[in-house]
Amino acid sequence: MRKSGRESIELPDAIVGDLDSISPDVRKHYEDLQVPVIHDPDQYSTDVTKCLCYLRSRTQSVIEPSQPAPSIDSSRDSTAAAEEKTPPGDIDVLLLGGLGGRVDQAFSLINHLYTSSTSTAPSTSTPSPSAPSAASASASSSSFPPPPPPNNKQNQLYLISEESISFILRRGHNRIYTPGGSLMGPSPTASPQSPPSQTQPTPLAENVGIIPIAGPAVITTQGLEWDVRDWKTHFGGQVSTSNHVRSEVVEVEVDAEVPVMFTVELAGWLKGGAV
Numbered sequence: 001m002r003k004s005g006r007e008s009i010e011l012p013d014a015i016v017g018d019l020d021s022i023s024p025d026v027r028k029h030y031e032d033l034q035v036p037v038i039h040d041p042d043q044y045s046t047d048v049t050k051c052l053c054y055l056r057s058r059t060q061s062v063i064e065p066s067q068p069a070p071s072i073d074s075s076r077d078s079t080a081a082a083e084e085k086t087p088p089g090d091i092d093v094l095l096l097g098g099l100g101g102r103v104d105q106a107f108s109l110i111n112h113l114y115t116s117s118t119s120t121a122p123s124t125s126t127p128s129p130s131a132p133s134a135a136s137a138s139a140s141s142s143s144f145p146p147p148p149p150p151n152n153k154q155n156q157l158y159l160i161s162e163e164s165i166s167f168i169l170r171r172g173h174n175r176i177y178t179p180g181g182s183l184m185g186p187s188p189t190a191s192p193q194s195p196p197s198q199t200q201p202t203p204l205a206e207n208v209g210i211i212p213i214a215g216p217a218v219i220t221t222q223g224l225e226w227d228v229r230d231w232k233t234h235f236g237g238q239v240s241t242s243n244h245v246r247s248e249v250v251e252v253e254v255d256a257e258v259p260v261m262f263t264v265e266l267a268g269w270l271k272g273g274a275v
Contacts (some may be wrong), residue, residue: 011035012134016054017047048112052093052157059091092156099161110166110261114214116157117168117259162271166263169246174252176262178204181223181245205265209241210252217256223247233260 014036019027022037031037040050049128093116099106159166169176180202210219216234225244233239246265254260 016040016051018043018050020109027211046108048095048109048189050114052112055091055093090155092158094158094160096160097162099159099166100163110213113159113166113168113261114155114259116155117170132239158273162266164263164265166261168259169252169254169255169262170259171256174254174262176250176252176264178223178248178250178264179202179243180267181206181250184245201267201269203267203270204245205267206244206246207248207265208243208245209239209261209263210243211241211261211263212256212258213261214258215256217254217258217260219255219260220253221251223250230255 011030011033012035014040015027015030018041019039027037038054042050045053049225095109099109129191156167181204183202184206186189206225208224210221210233212233212235216232216237218232219233219240220229221231221240221243223246225246228240231238231240252260252262
């Protein structure tokens, strides 16, 4: 934000964490701008966990901005405060940054993706269309059976780095909207679709992976350059990386008790401050 001169214009709603790495001048800068700076000293949870708990405790104010958000006592940790409240609704969370640095921190964020997917009961509902790369449940012609109607809306966590967007695919039928995918090359299996206008830049590049982060899984795909059917994937064996998007919608059937991670590369114009 400082590099673009916008650190005093685009303000966060709050800064939450153990604050062990925030410099005094940065803290004072945001406090002077009336941004709440909330110290959570708990050393058994990461700053990401603290932020997610903070959001959970304020779900209603996110869904209905006209409702005042409840305050948090800065002397109590946000994890405990969140557990005293019952979230009144569902929200999707976009988590920006984190995969371009230390490997241990990257795995910590992937762990957050996994734990967020197991915090609610399994469902075959499709990812929410309100977030990037998530698909609607509208029907389309395909060799897959139509997905069942959603039976339990689930919070979805999207991890967005400078290079890619990653999220969880739960057991069952998943449809991922990949705008511009049909312009990247022909698919041997995807149904014919109307490509988007070529005058508009597409947000995604072609590279995609489906990673069995929680254990062995069996996947079937449609809309990729190298589609698979009833394909076993696990660490120590086959892992799907460097596949290519070839359709406006990628379909993935996950046959496993545990979720897999779907990751797709962002287009060059969205990477690393290219805009």
